[in-house]
Amino acid sequence: xxxxxxxxxxxxxxxxxxxxxxxxxxxxxxxxxxxxxxxxxxxxxxxxxxxxxxxxxxxxxxxxxxxxxxxxxxxxxxxxxxxxxxxxxxxxxxxxxxxxxxxxxxxxxxxxxxxxxxxxxxxxxxxxxxxxxxxxxxxxxxxxxxxxxxxxxxxxxxxxxxxxxxxxxxxxxxxxxxxxxxxxxxxxxxxxxxxxxxxxxxxxxxxxxxxxxxxxxxxxxxxxxxxxxxxxxxxxxxxxxxxxxxxxxxxxxxxxxxxxxxxxxxxxxxxxxxxxxxxxxxxxxxxxxxxxxxxxxxxxxxxxxxxxxxxxxxxxxxx
Amino acid sequence: xxxxxxxxxxxxxxxxxxxxxxxxxxxxxxxxxxxxxxxxxxxxxxxxxxxxxxxxxxxxxxxxxxxxxxxxxxxxxxxxxxxxxxxxxxxxxxxxxxxxxxxxxxxxxxxxxxxxxxxxxxxxxxxxxxxxxxxxxxxxxxxxxxxxxxxxxxxxxxxxxxxxxxxxxxxxxxxxxxxxxxxxxxxxxxxxxxxxxxxxxxxxxxxxxxxxxxxxxxxxxxxxxxxxxxxxxxxxxxxxxxxxxxxxxxxxxxxxxxxxxxxxxxxxxxxxxxxxxxxxxxxxxxxxxxxxxxxxxxx
Numbered sequence: 001x002x003x004x005x006x007x008x009x010x011x012x013x014x015x016x017x018x019x020x021x022x023x024x025x026x027x028x029x030x031x032x033x034x035x036x037x038x039x040x041x042x043x044x045x046x047x048x049x050x051x052x053x054x055x056x057x058x059x060x061x062x063x064x065x066x067x068x069x070x071x072x073x074x075x076x077x078x079x080x081x082x083x084x085x086x087x088x089x090x091x092x093x094x095x096x097x098x099x100x101x102x103x104x105x106x107x108x109x110x111x112x113x114x115x116x117x118x119x120x121x122x123x124x125x126x127x128x129x130x131x132x133x134x135x136x137x138x139x140x141x142x143x144x145x146x147x148x149x150x151x152x153x154x155x156x157x158x159x160x161x162x163x164x165x166x167x168x169x170x171x172x173x174x175x176x177x178x179x180x181x182x183x184x185x186x187x188x189x190x191x192x193x194x195x196x197x198x199x200x201x202x203x204x205x206x207x208x209x210x211x212x213x214x215x216x217x218x219x220x221x222x223x224x225x226x227x228x229x230x231x232x233x234x235x236x237x238x239x240x241x242x243x244x245x246x247x248x249x250x251x252x253x254x255x256x257x258x259x260x261x262x263x264x265x266x267x268x269x270x271x272x273x274x275x276x277x278x279x280x281x282x283x284x285x286x287x288x289x290x291x292x293x294x295x296x297x298x299x300x301x302x303x304x305x306x307x308x309x310x311x312x313x314x315x316x317x318x319x
Numbered sequence: 320x321x322x323x324x325x326x327x328x329x330x331x332x333x334x335x336x337x338x339x340x341x342x343x344x345x346x347x348x349x350x351x352x353x354x355x356x357x358x359x360x361x362x363x364x365x366x367x368x369x370x371x372x373x374x375x376x377x378x379x380x381x382x383x384x385x386x387x388x389x390x391x392x393x394x395x396x397x398x399x400x401x402x403x404x405x406x407x408x409x410x411x412x413x414x415x416x417x418x419x420x421x422x423x424x425x426x427x428x429x430x431x432x433x434x435x436x437x438x439x440x441x442x443x444x445x446x447x448x449x450x451x452x453x454x455x456x457x458x459x460x461x462x463x464x465x466x467x468x469x470x471x472x473x474x475x476x477x478x479x480x481x482x483x484x485x486x487x488x489x490x491x492x493x494x495x496x497x498x499x500x501x502x503x504x505x506x507x508x509x510x511x512x513x514x515x516x517x518x519x520x521x522x523x524x525x526x527x528x529x530x531x532x533x534x535x536x537x538x539x540x541x542x543x544x545x546x547x548x549x550x551x552x553x554x555x556x557x558x559x560x561x562x563x564x565x566x567x568x569x570x571x572x573x574x575x576x577x578x579x580x581x582x583x584x585x586x587x588x589x590x591x592x593x594x595x596x597x598x599x600x601x602x603x604x605x606x607x608x609x610x611x612x613x614x615x616x617x618x
Binding site: 053127140148155254292 | 333450453503
C-alpha cells in the first residue's frame with residue numbers, strides 16, 4: 001500500500017492505466033464516496049426512471065411491477081392536462097406568484113443591505129441586523145400560523161387597525177384580491193434580513209480606496225452608492241438572480257399549502273399544489289407525474305437559460 | 320472615523336435612513352410580540368376588553384397547561400423531532416462529508432462524472448409521485464426514516480463542504496500518506512479536526528432544516544403519535560379548534576370551566592414550537608452567517 005501512493009500528482013503516473021488499476025489504487029477513496037453515490041442512485045435516479053409512468057396508464061394498486069407492465073398511452077396525460085380548464089390557471093398562478101415574489105422580494109434585501117451599509121453607529125446596525133435575521137429561524141408552519149392569527153377577522157392585528165380607521169374587517173386569506181399580496185409580503189418579511197447578509201458581505205469586500213477617491217472628487221453619498229457600491233455587488237446580484245429564476249416554478253409550495261383554501265384556488269393553486277392534491281390525495285399517479293415532468297423540464301430550461309444570459313451579459317454564471 | 324464635513328443632504332438621508340430602519344425593526348418585532356401576548360389572554364379578558372390585547376392584565380396560563388399537560392401529544396412530538404434532528408443530522412454529516420472529501424481529490428478517476436451526476440439532480444428530479452412510490456416500495460412508509468432517508472445528502476451543502484476541503488492544502492495530508500495512512504484515516508485524524516467549524520455550520524443547516532420540516536411527515540406518516548412537532552403545530556394552528564384538541568391534554572380540557580380562546584391556544588402553540596430555536600438562536604447565528612457567505616462563493 002505504501003509504495004504506490006502518490007496523492008495530488010497524477011502527472012507522475014504512467015499515462016495509460018486500466019480502470020481496475022485506479023479502482024485498486026484509490027480503493028479507500030471510492031469506498032468513502034460509495035454510500036453517498038448510492039444515495040443519489042437510489043433516491044434521485046431511481047425516481048427519474050419512475051417518470052415512465054407519465055407515458056403509461058399506471059394505477060396505484062399495481063405496485064412496483066405495474067410500472068413496467070402497465071399500458072403505454074403516449075402523450076395522453078400531457079394532452080389531457082393542456083386541454084383541461086385548469087392548466088392555464090395553474091401555469092398562470094405559478095408564474096404570477098413567483099414573478100411577484102421576484103419583483104418585490106428580490107430588490108428588498110439589496111435595499112436593506114444598502115441602507116444598513118450607510119449606518120455609521122455599529123451597535124445600531126448590529127441590533128437591526130439581529131432583529132432582521134430572526135424570522136428566518138421561524139419555520140414555515142409558524143410563520144403561516146402567525147399570518148392566520150394576524151389576518152383573522154376575530155382579533156387579528158391588521159383587521160383591528162382597519163376597524164380603527166373606520167373600515168370593515170376583511171377575511172384576507174379567503175379573499176382572491178388579497179391572497180397573493182399576503183404571500184408576497186410574508187415572504188419578504190421572513191427572508192429580507194437573511195437575504196441581505198450576502199450583499200453586506202459583498203459590500204465589505206469593496207475596496208475602501210474607491211470611496212476615498214470619490215470623496216476627494218466631491219461625490220455625494222448617492223453618487224457613491226450608485227457608482228461604487230452597486231457595481232461592486234453586481235456579481236453577487238447576478239448569481240442570486242440566477243438562483244431565484246431557477247426556483248421560479250417551485251418557490252412557495254409549502255407556504256401556499258399552509259395558507260390556501262378552496263375559496264382562493266383560482267388565484268393561489270400552483271402546479272405543485274395541484275400535483276400534490278390530484279396525485280397523492282386523489283391518486284392520479286400517471287397524470288400528475290406528466291405534469292411534474294413538464295414543470296421540471298421548463299425549470300431546467302429556465303436555469304440553463306438565465307445562466308447563459310448572465311454569461312452573455314458579462315456576469316458570472318453559477319458554473 | 321472619516322474626517323470630512325457632512326452635507327445637509329447627507330444628514331437628512333442619515334436621519335431618514337435611521338427612522339426607516341427602526342420602522343423596519345418594529346414591523347419584524349410587533350407580530351412576534353402580539354403572538355407572545357396573545358398566548359396569555361383568557362376568554363374572560365377578551366369578553367371584557369375586546370379581541371385585541373397588546374398587554375394582558377392577567378397572565379393566564381391555561382393554554383400552556385393544556386399544551387404541556389399529561390395527556391398532550393406535544394412531548395411525543397418533540398421526541399420524534401429530537402430523533403429526526405439528531406439521527407438525521409448525524410447521518411447527513413457522515414454521508415455529506417465522505418462524499419465531499421472523496422470528490423475534493425482532484426486525482427480521483429471519475430470525479431468529473433460523479434460530480435456531474437450529482438449536479439444534474441439540482442436541475443432535474445423525478446417528481447413527487449415517483450418519490451412517493453420509491454419511499455413506499457422501500458417499506459419506509461409511516462416511519463420516521465421516511466422523513467430522514469430521502470434528504471440524506473443536500474447537494475447544495477455537499478458542494479459547500481467540498482469547497483471547504485479544497486481549501487485545505489494537500490501538504491497537510493501528504494506526510495500522513497507517506498507514513499502509509501489511508502484516506503479514511505487521514506479524513507478522520509487530520510481533515511475532520513481541521514474543518515470542525517465548517518462541519519458545525521453544515522450540521523446546523525441540516526439540523527434547522529429537519530427541525531422546520533413538516534411536508535415529508537405529512538406525506539409519509541399516518542400515525543398521529545409518530546408525527547414531529549411541526550405537524551402538531553400545523554394541526555393546532557392551521558385547522559379548526561375541534562380537530563386540534565386531540566393533540567392537547569383532553570382530560571384537563573374537559574374539566575376547564577372556560578377553556579382558553581382559540582387564538583390563545585394557537586399563539587401558545589407557536590411559542591412552544593419556537594422557544595427552543597430562540598434559546599439557541601444567539602449561539603448559532605454566527606455560524607449561519609458564515610455559512611451563507613461561504614455558500615455564496617462560487618464553487
